[in-house]
Structure formats: C-alpha cells, structure tokens
Amino acid sequence: MAKLAAQARSRYTLLGCALAPIAIVLVFNGQQQTPSDTIYGRQIHTSGFAMPLFILAFAAQWIFPLLASVVAGDIFANEDQHGTWKTILTRSVSRGQVFRAKTATATLFTVLATAVLAVSTVGTSMLLIGTQPLTGLTGQLIGSGDALMLVLASWASVLPAMVGFTALAILVSVKTRNPAAGVAAPVVLGLIMTLLGSIGGIDLLRRFLLSTPLESWYGLLTQQHFYGPLTFGLAVSAGWTVICLTVAYFSLQRRDITGG
Template identity: 35%
Template sequence: MTATLTPGSAATGSRPVPVANVYRFELVKLLSQWRIRLLIAACWIVPAVGVYAISGEQTLPADTLYGRWLHATGLAAPLAALSFAGNWLLPLVTSIIAGDVFSSEDRLGTWRHLLVAVRSPRRIFAAKALASLTVIVIGFPGLAVSATVGGIAASGLRPLTGMDGLQLTSGDAAVRIALVWLCALAPTLALAAIGLLGSVALGRSPMGLLIPAVVALGMQLVQDLPMDAALRLALPGYVFLSWNGLFDTPEQPGMVLIGVAVSLAWAATATVAAYLIFMRREFTYSGHDGASGRAITLGVLPLAGLFAVSAAALALAAPGATGSGIDEQKVQSALATEFANLYPVQIGEIYHQAISKSQLDVTAVCDRGGGLISPEGPGNDWRCTVSWHVPDVSDATGQAIYQLDVNPNGRFVADGDGPKEVNGYFLVHAAYGNAPNPLWQFDGNVDLLATSTKG
C-alpha cells in the first residue's frame, strides 16, 4: 500500500527545515560528487587548453563561427567556443547536474529519509533546483573566461572583425562578448529546467539524465530544416545561433532578445511542470520508475503549447518572420556591405593605403542555381558578383565572384571564386609577412526579421 506525502503531512508541532539549510545541504551533496567537481574544473581549464592547441594548428575550424579568426586575434576564441558549447558542452553540463538531481534519490532510495528530515516536499524541490542552478552558474563563466585566456595567450589581443567586416576595438569587442555570453545563460537555464523536468518525471530511469542533451540535439536538427523564422525563434536554443547579430552594424538585437525571452519562458514553464509532477508523486513507493502519464500531461503538453503560442505571436508581431527571412535583396545588401568594409582592410594590409568604403560604391548581384531557382531561402547554391569602383582610377570597375552557403539561421559563408588577386588565395603579402586574406572567405549575417527592401 502506498501513500502520498504533501506539505501538510508533517507531524503536528514540527516545523519544516528552512530552505537555506536544505539548500546548503544539497549544494554540499552536489559538490562532493567527483564527477561534478571534475566537470566544474573542466569548464575552467579545458577551453583554454583546447583553444591554445587549435590556434597553433594550420587548419582552423572554419565551419564554426569566428573559428577562421583564431589566428588573427584571441578575442575570436570565446565566440568560437560559444558556438561549440551551445551545441555540445552546455547540454552535457545541464544533463549531468540538473538531469540527475532528483533521479539520484530514486536510485538510492533516500526519499523517505530526506522527507523525514526536512518535512516539506516543497522546500526540497526549491533547494534542489537552486543547488543545481548554483553549480551550473559556477561552471558557466569558466567556459568564456578560459577560452578568452587561451585565445589571448595564443594569438594576442588585437581588433576583432565584426560580421559586417568592420574592425571592433578590443574594448568594444570585449563588451559585446560579455553580453553574448550573458544572453547565452538564458537557453542554458532552459536546458537545466528541462533537465529538472526529466529527472522528476522519469524517476530512476537513466533517460532522465539524457533529456537535456537529447532536446539540444533535436533542436540542432530542427534548426537545419526549412521552416518559417517564427518557428525557428520559438525554440529555446536559438540564442546560440542568433548572437551574431550583435556583431553587425547596425546591431540586430531583435532576434537575440526574442531568443532570451523565449528561453526564459521555457525555463519557467519546465520548472513549474517539474514542481507540479514532484508534488503529486508517491514518495513511499521505493520502486517508483517515473510518472509517464503525468509527464505527458504536465510536462510535454505545456511546452508544446508554449512553442505554438510563441510561434503564433512572433508571426503576428514580426512580418518578416512568416517566411524563411532570406531573400535576394537581403543577401545582396549584406554581402555588399561586408565587402565594402573588408576591402579597405585588404588594401591597408598590402599597400598601406587608407581608403574609405564611400569611395568604392560597392554593389552585389546574386542568384541561385544560375537563375533557375527562386532567389530566396537557405542553400549552398547562391552565386554573387560584387562590383566596386577602383579608387584613384577613373571609370575603372572591379569585380569579384563569391559562392555563398546561406544557413537557415541567416548566417552565410562567402567563399571567394576569383580573381586570384582579390579573393583567390587565403593569404596576402603584407609588409610584416603573410597575413590572412580578409576577402578570401568570410562569414556574414542576414537579419531574418528585417522587412525586405524589394520593391
């Protein structure tokens, strides 16, 4: 025969243990586990070692945003690390910490002892949630700090190239990097809350430990599918993809702020769902293997409803979010702007000549599949011709060809396809030796929420 313990089931005259005391107990219990201590140490050490080692290699992770700039400046390291951490490290951290904080009691069969000692399921839930959040917050900044230290040690502290090709001073770049990592805390909290939900709902099942990692992997796969921008932004992990808008000019904070708001809404909803399931479970049944029916009713359905409501609200509030958000005019404008900012950098490296982008009058013409495919949406078949006025030469026009791989999240990679003197080789001969050619291959950004200027 089983029984359900509720906050009011404590013996008459006994007072529940204060949340602060239970929180300290749960925090000490977490930090006493070798895997938690090893995980925190790894967050503060491994990124520095990894970035330093990668920066010493000839081949850089060009498929990672800002990975191609690791040789140029150490400030690229925390941004490249965030791209990797958002996909793999942070889901792993939240799985190990939040995904096991409740289910470990089921495996050890210690719920009855804990309830007798604390005399309040509500306070137990609050203490466990706060303790797991604390441990995550201890390790989270280590990823950014460690990657920055490793990057500066390997490549020095030099200006950072923005997504539009403009050079950012070290101070300006540092502020934006700190802001980006602060925003990335929101989807991390969402994954942690999903971990709490899985830990509560699935009991002793090891699947609870894997829920944040599985959800993160699922969101990665979904983000690669063609869909409306509103659906893309309604997923909690989109901050890991949209932060590049903060390195554009003018800045594009809209998608980042929406991503933060959506992530916090997911965190709150998942936490409340975990709390409701926790308060309705039977603690005295030692064979508890989870509450599958309640997990669907109180867990999955609210999150699915939140996703639907968020997507609908975004579709109504942002006209640009009803389609892919990528079209010919946006791609041409973004490419021309970035080329106009990077060309003077190349000229300065080679000839030590200062020119302004206003002298260039850069334009770009793009199509897909040789004009056989409608020029909109993501794809690796975009081909663009960039034209500009050659400075100090009357009526002379330069042209360069680029192959573009446009990602569904708005990021594109422009790969130079000639002429060789402009973008056909990855190095240029500067006065101090060979330097990376800024026009050979570069990343760009299309604002999905912007309204097209196409008339």
C-alpha cells in the same frame, strides 16, 4: 549544495570547464588551416577574441545542454535511485522546499560552470593568441576594449537558455526517475533542436526552440547592433523554464513516495 560539492562528478566538471579550453586553444592555434566553415573560424589565428566566439558557437550544439543537465538531470532522480525520499522528507521540510532548494542548486551550478568555461576560454585565447582587434560580422573593425566587452556579453547571452535546459533536465529527472535519462535526454533534445533549426521553411517553429537563443549573440557583432533575437530568446528561455519547472513541481507534489 554541500552534497553537490562532495560529488566527484561536479568537481571534475568544473575542472574540465577550466582546463578543456586551454587544450582546445592550443590545438587550434597550432594548426595552419582554420575551420573556415564555422563562424569566426577564419579569424582564430588573427585575433584572440575570435577564438572564444568560435568555441561559443561550437558549444551551443551539445556542450551547453550537457553542462546544464550533468547535475540537474540527476539531482532528483538520484533520490529515487537510492530510495532516500522518505529520509529527506522526515527532516521537517516540505516537498516544495526540497524542490526549490534542488532547483536553485542545479541552476547555480549551471551558471558557475558556464562562467568558468567562459573565463577560461577568453583568458586563454587572449594570453596565447593576443588582443588584436576583431572583425565584426558586417566587416567592421572592433577595437580590443570593445571586442572584449562584446565577447563577454555574447557568453552572458546564453545563460537564459542554459537555465532553460537546466529546467528541462529537472523535468526529465523528476518524470523518469532515472539519472541517465535526466542527463542524456536534454543533450539529445538539444541536438534535435539544432538540427530542426537548420532546416529551411520552419522559421516560426525555429524561433520557439530552446536552442535558438544560444545563437542570439550574433546581433551584437554587427555594425548596427540588433537586440530583437536577444529579447525574444530571453522570452523563449523564460517560457521553457516556467513550463518545465511547473510540470516538474506538480509531478513531484503528486508522487507517491511511500515505497522509497
């Protein structure tokens, strides 16, 4: 964690998560036309709770996979790039301890980055647009207090999938030993999953894609809440996380690092 805190990339990423929503809200709030073809795009001028949901839906396409992989995709491959594995493993620690420590650090960074992005987005939207009631997906009017809770719950619902993308980035980082591949591959795979999810006739496959749980918050914004997608998305995210981390762990355990 100390090593991560010293890296400019991680600090700039958190700074971007804090500042980017301010610029986005200012730009969209200053436009007369609304992005009506996107969920909650029509309401971004009428409720400060619609903008965070609009950004949440947009971020699911590629921003979230990028946030999850910006550290996780490099945290193992960086040691290969600099040839420091032998140095690390002479410090009276096992490969398993190194794996757990790096995985925990990458996961904590993903959660922190998501939280900073959420707080900045919600806070900026409420400050610049207001706290007007929000219209739900089934046309019901949601009061300001309930709307805030639902918006925060919606952002929190993406965390399991974010952890899943973090595990995927760790797997790519361990397997390829290439930092660029570790960061880029989850983003590309996330885009492919999103495209596959938009194709009709493959509903069963779509349910098991890691990108699908990023949309499970829709059920919170209806008149009668339905939690099936949230529950199934949690299971899917857990499955991806366990499989990716298990494969990455055993790959690291079997690796020959005598060369560096």
